[in-house]
Amino acid sequence: MSAAEKTLAEALAAYDFGAPVVGAMRYGCGHINDTFCVHTQPVDDCCNCYILQRMSAAAFKHPDQLMANIVGVTDYLGEKITAAGGDRSREAMEVIRTREGKSYFTDSEDGAWRVFPFVKDIYCYQTAETPELFAASGRAFGRFQRMLDGYPAETLYETIPHFHDTEDRLAKLKAAIAADAMGRVGECGDEIAFVMAREADCSVALQAQRDGVLPLRVTHNDTKLNNVLIDRRTGEGMCVIDLDTVMPGLSINDFGDSIRFGANHSAEDEKDLSRVNLDLDLYAVYAKAFLEGAGGTLTDAEIEYMPWGAKLMTLECGIRFLTDYLEGDHYFHTQREGQNLDRCRTQFKLVADMEAHWAEMQSIVNRFRKG
Numbered sequence: 577m578s579a580a581e582k583t584l585a586e587a588l589a590a591y592d593f594g595a596p597v598v599g600a601m602r603y604g605c606g607h608i609n610d611t612f613c614v615h616t617q618p619v620d621d622c623c624n625c626y627i628l629q630r631m632s633a634a635a636f637k638h639p640d641q642l643m644a645n646i647v648g649v650t651d652y653l654g655e656k657i658t659a660a661g662g663d664r665s666r667e668a669m670e671v672i673r674t675r676e677g678k679s680y681f682t683d684s685e686d687g688a689w690r691v692f693p694f695v696k697d698i699y700c701y702q703t704a705e706t707p708e709l710f711a712a713s714g715r716a717f718g719r720f721q722r723m724l725d726g727y728p729a730e731t732l733y734e735t736i737p738h739f740h741d742t743e744d745r746l747a748k749l750k751a752a753i754a755a756d757a758m759g760r761v762g763e764c765g766d767e768i769a770f771v772m773a774r775e776a777d778c779s780v781a782l783q784a785q786r787d788g789v790l791p792l793r794v795t796h797n798d799t800k801l802n803n804v805l806i807d808r809r810t811g812e813g814m815c816v817i818d819l820d821t822v823m824p825g826l827s828i829n830d831f832g833d834s835i836r837f838g839a840n841h842s843a844e845d846e847k848d849l850s851r852v853n854l855d856l857d858l859y860a861v862y863a864k865a866f867l868e869g870a871g872g873t874l875t876d877a878e879i880e881y882m883p884w885g886a887k888l889m890t891l892e893c894g895i896r897f898l899t900d901y902l903e904g905d906h907y908f909h910t911q912r913e914g915q916n917l918d919r920c921r922t923q924f925k926l927v928a929d930m931e932a933h934w935a936e937m938q939s940i941v942n943r944f945r946k947g
């Protein structure tokens with residue numbers, strides 16, 4: 577029994593779900609938190625569902641700060657959505673309080689749990705099945721960033737320090753190589769060489785930020801397609817979820833992480849690398865939609881650096897998978913041996929593909945520059 581199942585009953589007892597709980601099953605494909613879907617006994621023909629999550633202790637050291645960020649951001653978005661005539665219960669997340677009125681529950685083993693209403697009549701995709709769907713997610717993430725434009729960034733805790741600090745990610749990889757805790761360095765020679773040949777790239781966005789070329793904004797920082805819920809009725813991106821990493825960051829990273837995950841037709845851990853290719857049409861569709869959603873808030877410099885966002889988020893993610901593999905798979909959930917190395921390889925294949933299509937990636941986004 578995994579650690580989460582051990583204290584699941586304690587977590588369930590900490591909440592009033594409005595009716596007896598009939599089941600709690602593992603749910604979704606996230607790599608970080610332990611997610612369960614809770615079903616209650618139907619009352620008046622209505623069976624309610626909730627998302628119950630044990631927050632990853634490997635990723636988040638301060639659940640109090642994490643939850644303070646999420647309550648702040650969801651309250652802020654909720655007010656904006658209501659003011660615009662939207663449906664707050666479907667378009668923004670809402671933190672359900674424990675029986676003691678707290679935003680999260682701490683179990684007897686120090687695990688931290690939280691609950692959200694399960695948003696119904698939605699799709700949550702692992703790959704972009706159609707360009708329209710990918711565009712819908714792009715509009716949602718662009719809109720999310722625009723809606724948080726006025727959010728007081730200084731009140732946000734840094735839930736994972738140096739999260740998209742690619743220079744720091746590289747330094748951590750080098751430390752993992754030096755330690756070789758699992759004796760796996762020998763089998764990763766090609767992947768390590770791939771990163772070392774791109775050491776200078778790791779500084780490009782950070783240097784542009786240090787030079788004042790790229791502004792810091794409140795960003796999502798984990799804009800995978802499966803972190804947006806798509807409305808079944810309209811096909812539009814309705815609710816942005818997984819708000820654990822909302823922090824000050826770069827807009828190009830929110831763009832880039834979506835491209836990394838969604839602008840191809842393969843799974844993140846695909847073993848057959850011939851199937852892993854950047855789809856430039858999806859890249860173009862997403863760029864247009866993300867900028868539409870952002871509603872003119874991005875500067876020309878941010879638009880110009882969008883291809884760098886795509887390349888660096890992909891390279892960085894590959895570096896993170898490789899580091900976790902070398903350290904013994906403590907951070908990303910894995911279901912099989914070698915999965916993090918396979919994930920690393922798909923990322924590096926995508927990086928190589930982006931480099932081969934660099935001029936096209938630039939010319940696609942340059943169309944959207946204002947000046």
Ligand code: ADP
Nearest residue numbers: 604606607608609627692693694695700802818
């Ligand atoms: P992780 O950080 O592990 O990725 P997420 O918060 O993204 O965790 O949740 C994992 C999955 O659970 C999501 O990809 C989605 O499928 C589902 N999910 C999360 N929150 C909700 C919600 N409020 N309503 C419906 N599905 C949800």
Ligand code: GN1
Nearest residue numbers: 606607608635798800803818821893
């Ligand atoms: C994790 O939480 P999830 O599964 O949406 C990770 C992202 C990675 C992604 C790779 C908090 O995202 O940074 O890009 O896996 N989230 C965290 O699939 O580390």
Ligand code: MG
Nearest residue numbers: 606802803818
């Ligand atoms: Mg997620």
